[in-house]
Amino acid sequence: MTVEAEAQPADTPDTPFHRIGGAPVFAAICNRFYDLMEQDPAYAELRAMHAPDLAPMRAALPKFLGGWAGGPRDWFEANPGRCMMSVHKSFAIDQAVAGQWAEAMRRAFADVAPEPADLAAAIGDILADLARGMGRE
Numbered sequence: 001m002t003v004e005a006e007a008q009p010a011d012t013p014d015t016p017f018h019r020i021g022g023a024p025v026f027a028a029i030c031n032r033f034y035d036l037m038e039q040d041p042a043y044a045e046l047r048a049m050h051a052p053d054l055a056p057m058r059a060a061l062p063k064f065l066g067g068w069a070g071g072p073r074d075w076f077e078a079n080p081g082r083c084m085m086s087v088h089k090s091f092a093i094d095q096a097v098a099g100q101w102a103e104a105m106r107r108a109f110a111d112v113a114p115e116p117a118d119l120a121a122a123i124g125d126i127l128a129d130l131a132r133g134m135g136r137e
């Protein structure tokens with residue numbers, strides 16, 4: 001058990017979601033991710049695949065990631081049985097665009113800098129792997 005986990009208040013669940021700061025931190029990371037996608041031409045291809053209005057994604061992604069990391073299950077309850085890999089099957093995701101997603105997400109984590117840093121880095125690594133797994137070879 002890590003020092004951070006030992007310091008956790010007894011009434012706070014010991015999940016990655018709660019340990020890195022809960023819903024406000026997931027919202028900040030996802031907003032930074034979509035800001036980067038909108039502002040940095042390095043992610044133009046990734047941006048073009050998304051709908052013109054990113055507001056629905058700014059709401060959906062933190063809900064999905066928060067539930068995935070052990071937080072409230074709202075997204076999963078609203079979308080029973082929806083598989084993330086299947087959701088993405090209809091998009092032409094090659095390794096270049098998967099790499100754009102992974103890099104923008106890594107930068108979003110770095111810019112928000114949630115603590116504990118080792119847990120944040122581990123989550124960022126897993127998301128980057130998931131994104132690459134969605135890219136066709």
Ligand code: HEM
Pocket residue numbers: 046049050051052053054057060061064084087088091093097098099101102127130131132134135
């Ligand atoms: C591999 C690179 C990826 C690309 C190119 C990509 C692209 C997209 C696109 C174009 C949409 C539809 C958005 C819209 O209509 O505006 C979408 C939806 C979504 N993506 Fe991704 N995505 C990628 C990776 C990921 C990863 C790794 C995750 C999470 C682990 C994720 C989570 C989501 C979620 C939660 C939605 C909304 C689904 C819904 O509520 O119906 N995406 N993605």
